[in-house]
Amino acid sequence: MSQAGLIDGTSLSRRIVEDTAKRAADLSDRTGTAPCLATVLVGEDPASVTYVRMKRNRCRKAGIESRQVELPAATTTEELVGTLRSLSNDPGVHGILLQHPMGGHIDERAAFEAIAPEKDVDGVTFASFATMSFGLPGFVSCTPGGIMRLLDAYDVDPSGKRAVVVGRSAILGKPAGMLLLARDATVTFCHSRTRDLSSVVREADIVVAAVGRPRLIRGEDIKPGAVVIDAGYNPGNVGDVDFDSAVERAGLITPVPGGVGPMTIATLLEQTVEAAARQLGV
Amino acid sequence: MSQAGLIDGTSLSRRIVEDTAKRAADLSDRTGTAPCLATVLVGEDPASVTYVRMKRNRCRKAGIESRQVELPAATTTEELVGTLRSLSNDPGVHGILLQHPMGGHIDERAAFEAIAPEKDVDGVTFASFATMSFGLPGFVSCTPGGIMRLLDAYDVDPSGKRAVVVGRSAILGKPAGMLLLARDATVTFCHSRTRDLSSVVREADIVVAAVGRPRLIRGEDIKPGAVVIDAGYNPGNVGDVDFDSAVERAGLITPVPGGVGPMTIATLLEQTVEAAARQLGV
Structure with missing residues (x-):
C-alpha cells in the first residue's frame, strides 16, 4: 500500500503569516494605526506564561501590536469580566485573547462572554460558536x-x-x-x-x-x-x-x-488583522 | 415482526401543560404577577396569524398572559429590533416569541439577537443555541x-x-x-x-x-x-x-x-413560566 501524502501545516501557516504581515503593514500605513491584540493572562501558570509570550512574539514579528494585561491569580470573575468589557470598549484594541484554561475559581464562560464578538479573534464566545455552526460571517x-x-x-x-x-x-x-x-x-x-x-x-x-x-x-x-x-x-x-x-x-x-x-496561531494573527481592518473601516 | 410502541406526545404534552398551569397559578398567587409572553407578529401571513392566535389561546388556558404586538408587513429590521429590545427591557414581559419566518426583507438573525437570552423562551438566539450545544443552563x-x-x-x-x-x-x-x-x-x-x-x-x-x-x-x-x-x-x-x-x-x-x-407548544409554555419564575425571583 502506498503511503499517505503529508499535509504541511508549517508551510501553509508561514504563507498565511506572511500575507497577514503584509496586510498589517498596509493597514498601519493607510490608517496610522497598527492592529492591536490584547492578551489577557490570569495568574502565573508557567505553560500559560509561555504560550502568551509566544503569541506576543509572533504578533510583533507580523507587525501586530500587543497589549499585555497580566492579572494576579486571585482575580475574581467579576474583576476579569470588568477588564474584558473595558478592552471590548477600547477603540485601540482590535482583538482580545483570554489565555485559558484559567484557575478553577473563575467562571470561564462569564469571562468569554464579556469579549465583544467583533473582537473575539480566538473564537471563544457563544456568538462565534453559533456563527460557525450556522455558516454565518464571524470569527472561528x-x-x-x-x-x-x-x-x-x-x-x-x-x-x-x-x-x-x-x-x-x-x-x-x-x-x-x-x-x-x-x-x-x-x-x-x-x-x-x-x-x-x-x-x-x-x-x-x-x-x-x-x-x-x-x-x-x-x-x-x-x-x-x-x-x-x-x-x-x-x-x-x-x-x-x-x-x-x-x-x-x-x-x-x-x-x-x-x-x-x-495553523492555530496563524489563524489568530490573521483574524486579529481582519478584526482591525473591519474596525478601522478599511 | 412486532409493531413498534407508540410515543404519545398528546398525553405527555397535556401533563406538562397541566403542571405548567399549576405553576403559573402558584406564581401569580405568590407574586401578584402572572407570567407574560409577548408574541410579536410582523405582517398578516394567514398561517402566522393562526399560529400566534393558537399560542395565545394556549397561554390563556394555562394562566399565562400574553401581550400581542402586531407590526405592519412594511416594518424594517431596525424597527423590529427596537421593539424586541424594549420588550427585552420591559419587566412586565417574561418571555418573547417572535413568530417566524418573516418577510424576506427582514434580517431575522438581527431580530432574534435583539431578544434577551433570559426571555428567549422559544430558543432562537445564538446564546440559547450555544447553551444547548454545551450542555449549559438556558432555554432550548x-x-x-x-x-x-x-x-x-x-x-x-x-x-x-x-x-x-x-x-x-x-x-x-x-x-x-x-x-x-x-x-x-x-x-x-x-x-x-x-x-x-x-x-x-x-x-x-x-x-x-x-x-x-x-x-x-x-x-x-x-x-x-x-x-x-x-x-x-x-x-x-x-x-x-x-x-x-x-x-x-x-x-x-x-x-x-x-x-x-x-410537545413544541408545551415546551414554550413551560419555558415561559420558568422564565417568569426566574425573573420574579421565586
Missing part, C-alpha cells in the same frame, strides 16, 4: 479554522463526505464538526461514551482527532484513502493518531508536529 | 426540547447510542443533534448533501427526522428496534417518516400527528 475558533484552511489548501472538499470528529470540546471538537457541517459534510461526533469507536471512525472520509489521548486512532481504524487530521497534541510530540500505522492507510495525513499545530 | 428550542422530553418519558437514554438527525435547520435539526450530543449520544447530522442516506440512517439507534420531506425515511432504512422520532410535518398530516413501514421495524415511534407536534 483558531484550531478548527486552521483545520478548514488545511483542507482547502489540499483541495479536500467536505461536501457530501463523511466526516468523523473524535472529541467534543467547546473550542475544538464541536466547532470543527460544525464548520464541516456548514461545508456540507455528513458529520458524526464521537467522544468518550462512543461505543466501538474504531468502527465509527472507519466510516470516515475525513477524520478529525481532537480528543487529547495519545495514539488513540490507529491505522486499522482508518478507511483506506481517508484524510486524517490530527489535532491532538500530547506530551512527547505525540498526536491522537498513531502516525506510523495511519500513514499506511490514509490518503492525506497531518504530521505531529508540523500539521495542525502551526 | 421548543421542538428539540420537546423531543428530549419524549425520550426521557419513554426511558430512552441517549448515552452511548448512535443518533442520526436528518435535517440541519437552526431551530430544529442542529439543536436536536446538539442536545443529543450533550446527553452523550454519538450523533450524526445528515442533510440534502448526504450520500446514501438510507445506509446512514440504518446505523441509528435513535433517528430524528427533521427535514420537511414527506415520507423520506422508510421502513427499510430503520434498524430493527430503533427509536424513531418524526419531527416532520408536511401537508396532509404526513411526517418525514413513512409511518406504515417504519412501525414494523422500529422499537418506539412517534405518530404524526400526536407525537412531536404537541
